[in-house]
Amino acid sequence: MAYIAVTALSHVGLVREHNEDSLVIGPWTLCGTTTRSPQTMLFPLGRPLVVAVADGLGGQPAGEVASELVVRQLALLGPSLDGAQAIEDALNLCNRAVSSATDGRPDLTAMGTTIAGTLVLEDSLLSFNVGDSKVFRATADGLRQVSVDDSPPPLPGHRTTSAVTQTLGGSRVEHVLTPHVRDLPLSPGDRYLVCSDGLTDPVPDETINDVLQVHDDGKAAFELWRAAIEAGGPDNITLALVRIGA
Template identity: 75%
Template sequence: MPYIAVTALSHAGLVREHNEDSLVVGPWTLCGTVTESPQTLLFPLGRPLVVAVADGLGGQPAGEVASELVVLRLAAAGPDLDGAESLGEAVEACNRAVYAAAAGRPELTTMGTTVAGVLLLEDSVLAFNVGDSKVFHTAQDGLRQVSVDDSPPPTPGRRTTSAVTQTLGGNRLPGSVTPHVADFPLPPGERCLVCSDGLTDPLPDEEIEELLRAHDDDGRAAYELWKAAIEAGGPDNITLALVRVGLGE
């Protein structure tokens, strides 16, 4: 029977005092905590499955509150999602929920989060994001980013930027978002990577691709990606999920 394998981990990194990332894998959520090692979950292919990372905005209050709220809502909405329209509506509902949670609570004003993930359906895979967390498709012809960064071009001489142009919440006055949604193929045996910028800021795409090519075992690949980000300074929270479709026996 075809199945979906999701291998994930989350870590605070070496600089941040605590983890503001949250993760959703189907009904399972991990919010603001640290995994000791990569964890793998298996699901039957056919039922809607959401795998997503939410990265609470650093430098603003309660990023971990915003990211947790988003993944909990996606976990609840996931079984009813059936395509791009319902997925976009669910992400916008998350945006409204972040603003509603902050209303009248000064300690939560301007809290916000990015989100990036995939919705796996029986015959299609949809990538979605708001902000600069990323989704990659890794296949035989190489690594390809399928999410769209909501960020301005980096300044000359720099590879990345910490600025974001669109987030869930994050402003004093409520506003809407335009989620990026795109379908892409994920044949059996190929993988996609969902991650926060704590992985991609210290590691160029070429190094991520090299590590994924070198390690076909998802648990080892997830560990080696995390290890490389830590060895590069671990400047931010690191959360990642490797998603693979398998055929079973």
């Protein structure tokens, strides 16, 4: 029987005081905490399965509240999602929920989060994102980013930027999202990496590709985490490896 294997971890890193990342894998969520080692879950292929990482906005209040709210909404909505329009509608619903949660709560004003993930259906896989958290497709031919960063070009001499141009919440005025959604092939053996920028900012794509080419899921997740830590662990690190098995 075909199945979906998801291996994930979340870690505060070496600099931040707390973890503002949240993670959803089907009905399961992990919010604002640290896993001691990669965890793997198996699901039957055929039912809609959402795997997503939400990265609460740093420098603004309550990023962990926004990211948790979004992944818990997606855990509830996931089984009903059946395509690109459903994903767009769900993300706009999440956006409105983040904005509404700030009503009468000055401590939550302008809280926001990014989101990036995959929706695995019986015959296809859809990637989606808002913000700069990322989705990569990893095959024997190499690593390819399939998400679209909502961020301006990096400044000269810099590889990355922390600025984002679109998030769920993140402002005092509610806005309509334009999520990035992409329909991708569903091929047994292919892997998709969903992650926050706590991995991709300090770790070059070439290193991520090298790790995924030589290691199985659990070891790869650990080695990606270790690469981010050895690069200084400047931010929260959350990642999920999604693999289609036959």
